[in-house]
Amino acid sequence: MIRLLQIEWGKLKSYRAFWVMIGLYLFILFSIIFGLPAILDYIAAQAGENEAIKAFKSLAFNFPDIWQNIAYVASMRGFIKIILAIIVVIFISNEFTYLTIRTNILSGMSRTEFLVAKLQVVFLLALMSTLVLFISGFYLGITNSPVITLTAISGKLQYLLAYLLEVFTYLTFALLIGTLIRKTGFSVIILLLYLIVEPIVGHYLPDQFGKYLPMNAMNNVIWSPNTSLMQVKTPEFDMDFQTAISIGDVGICLMYAIIFSGILYLYLQKKDL
């Protein structure tokens, strides 16, 4: 296991384009997480220290709701996590366009090991993203919460675990696209195109099937932010908000991670490289 990670690390550590893109991703992620409260402060100041906006800010970035809210923003469909997916697509399709997968296999890596190595990297990328959310969420929570207790902090941490699963599944999807298509540019186009294709397909499917489509399944794990403020329900404002993570939704998402890995496994076992 460590050997496979060392091999992948050897491929990535001097790969400038990879680190530039990781930097870009982190920059955008931090900008959003830290930019939002700054913007709210600015709006509040412009509106003459508007109490409603101030209250919204402290509720949105309050423990424990902050975990759900930043996990929701970071996992939005076709939003910043697409950058991570593009990084994964480049990372895997390089092996096919440079033909280096051949060197890997003929030097004595099994095809299964090759897949496990890639899945490990994908998992670490998802973990890195989750850790960034944890650290920035922790900082914002500490600076915005009126009451800081251990129960408040840990209250909705399960949303970060759900985020980890959702991003990992999405990145496994990117790994699959990059492997099946093998060409970097074309894979990225397919990845983006799929964001449009799935809603169209979903539109023609009966409602009860729509949620089983892969993107929907991933997004259903964390599907709406939930602040105390937004829980207000009136006849005019009658929207559902997520109050808990459904085990069923987690199960469907997990199943997709397994299906994508399974297809990758079969493909890599059978195909000429």
Place this chain on the structure above:
Amino acid sequence: MSNILNIESLTKTYGRIRAVDHLDLEVDKGSVYGLLGPNGSGKTTTLGILLDIVKPNEGSFRWFGEAPSAKSRKRIGASLEHPIFYPYLSAEQNLKIIARIKEKSFDDLDEVLKLVDLYKRKDDKFKTYSLGMKQRLAIASALIGNPEVLILDEPTNGLDPQGIAEIRNIVIRIANEGMTIILASHLLDEVQKMCTHVAVLRQGKKLFSGSVGEVLSVSDTVELASANLEILSIAVKDFAGISNLRKEGELIVAHVDEGVNTTDINEFLVAKGIVLSHLSLRKQTLEQQFLELLQEAK
């Protein structure tokens, strides 16, 4: 078991094309085995199958007497077709990745880099290398961890004469140390100079295999001429040790087995009442032999 490699009835098809067609092969320990054939004769596909890059449709092979696995590939050093490395990494970084895959130490990396004369350029990125340097790096990568078998696919392809000479010297030096080498080439000269054994491939089929010496000794032909070529060709057919008769202008040309000498042929024909106006033994080069083999198979 002294067999390093056994191939049985290996077949790979791409649509209607048979890239490798029921190929059987045995490679002994310590031999330098040449796979000789024109472009598209299935050499690279065969090597690809042996290294798990290409999946065969039929047939099987065994490395070191065992079913092939990632473990057996770690005992083999190989470079396929074009040199393949991560372009954005240096030579040394590329070799470290391969050493890690092979579970070998980094101790001999400097040594293999020096052997192919790339030590001074080891920190430069692969994409800055010339073709000759890339080819040499491919050989260096195949030598990591002192493998039991070395597989080289067209190692001198696209090189200038000096580059070709350098690579041949390296391979001959390694072969002299007793390493088993499998070398694919479309150049007869190369196989003749470097190999102990050869298999000639054409359209995925093995036409011939044996030691290079054997190929050379059976490759003698005899030229005959007399007043009446028709009678001559009928008469000479009865002579044991002559085969593959054909007319070449005013001559009859035929294969002769080893040990047959021209005096015997002459005496045989004189006894039949035929007087020869021309009789000479022609030692064939491997090249003529190779072209002839390809012709016959058509």
